């Protein structure tokens with residue numbers, strides 16, 4: 235596939251930062267466009283945006299190929315998988331026929347689905363729903379599950395290796411790293427091993443660029459009519 239241009243629709247320190255981080259790992263910032271979607275001004279609900287993305291969220295990735303066609307992706311996990319495979323020379327995704335690919339996909343999708351689901355439930359019931367719909371039992375349930383089941387699996391890896399798959403950074407760390415920071419914002423992933431992980435990946439120039447706008451993210455957004 236001959237890529238002419240990539241355009242990422244993004245809001246600081248949200249799931250679109252997984253993709254922005256990977257893009258910075260893969261290429262120079264002059265080689266892709268970032269379009270801010272003002273979530274706090276509810277731009278994601280505008281008619282024009284919903285026409286492009288009926289899920290009214292970020293990330294969204296427009297991929298324009300040299301034949302002039304533009305295709306759109308709406309899932310951060312799919313974008314990370316696609317982009318890392320597109321640039322094999324950057325060695326951020328194990329080759330399809332490599333044994334490490336099994337573990338890589340497992341971690342990528344564990345991060346984007348199972349872990350993400352728990353973190354999202356905790357976030358929605360802590361900060362996004364109207365007070366009369368917040369459910370402390372949901373928060374307690376997922377906090378317990380995350381601490382008891384998810385954290386030990388990640389910690390066991392990080393005790394052995396610098397990054398989530400091994401001593402080499404991979405695209406799976408763009409997802410896991412973001413998830414670990416998200417978890418810490420909600421009091422999870424507190425053991426020292428997670429501080430060590432964050433301290434290692436946050437020195438990467440691509441991470442620094444991708445998260446340079448993170449101060450604009452608020453745990454408690456100013457407006458939110460319809461979570462999820």
Ligand SMILES: N[C@@H](CCC(=O)N[C@@H](CS)C(=O)NCC(=O)O)C(=O)O
Pocket residue numbers: 248249250273278289290291292293308309310311460461462
């Ligand atoms: N499954 C999607 C979820 C994307 C998502 O929920 N994004 C949030 C920010 S982290 C969003 O844009 N929410 C705005 C809204 O739904 O109004 C992915 O990972 O790409």
